[in-house]
Amino acid sequence: MNFHGINVGLVDERGELAAMYRGIPQNDIGLRTDVLDNIPKAIGMRMLIRSMAPKVISADEIGNNDEIEPINYAICSGIKGIFTAHGASLEEISINPTLKTLLNLHVFERIVFLEDKKRKGEIVNVYTLSKKTSEYSIMD
Numbered sequence: 009m010n011f012h013g014i015n016v017g018l019v020d021e022r023g024e025l026a027a028m029y030r031g032i033p034q035n036d037i038g039l040r041t042d043v044l045d046n047i048p049k050a051i052g053m054r055m056l057i058r059s060m061a062p063k064v065i066s067a068d069e070i071g072n073n074d075e076i077e078p079i080n081y082a083i084c085s086g087i088k089g090i091f092t093a094h095g096a097s098l099e100e101i102s103i104n105p106t107l108k109t110l111l112n113l114h115v116f117e118r119i120v121f122l123e124d125k126k127r128k129g130e131i132v133n134v135y136t137l138s139k140k141t142s143e144y145s146i147m148d
Contacts, residue, residue: 013038013039013040014040014063014064015040015041015042015060015061015062015063015064016037016038016040016041016042016062016063016064016065016066017041017042017044017053017056017057017060017062017064017065017066018037018041018042018043018044018065018066018067019044019047019049019052019053019056019065019066019067020043020044020045020046020067020068021045021046021047021048021049021052021067021068021069022046023045023046024068025037025066025068026041026043026045028043028045042056042060042062044056048074049067049070049072049074049075049078050072050074050075050077050078052067053065053067053075053078053079053082054078054081057078057081057082057085057087062087063087063088064087064088064089064090065082065087065088065089065090066089066090066091067089067091067092068091068092069092069093069094070091070092070093070106070107070110071093071094071104071106071107072106073105073106075106076106076109076110076113079091079110079115080110080113080115083115089115093107095107095121096121096124097121097133098119098135098144101119111144114137114142116137116144117136117137118134118135118136118137118147119134119135119144120133120134120135121133121134121135133146134146134147135147
């Protein structure tokens with residue numbers, strides 16, 4: 009049996025994403041996803057990087073100063089990241105000091121804004137980081 013895919017590490021601090029029960033995720037998070045739940049994201053990301061060799065790290069609702077270093081370390085180590093944060097626009101997330109720091113470090117290749125009122129989950133805007141100018145612009 010040959011399984012294709014990549015190793016993903018999920019830090020599920022409040023148990024909202026995987027909904028673990030007796031060590032088994034109740035939500036479909038992917039066959040090759042290692043989950044650390046009920047642990048602070050900053051600690052969980054460091055643990056995943058050091059021990060699980062993920063190609064991608066995912067965490068929801070980032071925005072704490074303690075999370076800057078492990079996110080930056082993961083990206084600098086060649087690990088891709090999928091992170092969520094609250095904010096309706098690039099300007100709005102720039103107000104959050106932690107997210108502003110991550111924006112200024114240029115760790116995000118893309119920033120996707122989703123509709124949260126009328127059509128939840130629908131993509132509103134996608135910003136891409138220009139490698140030439142180091143600025144984010146709306147993707148066409």
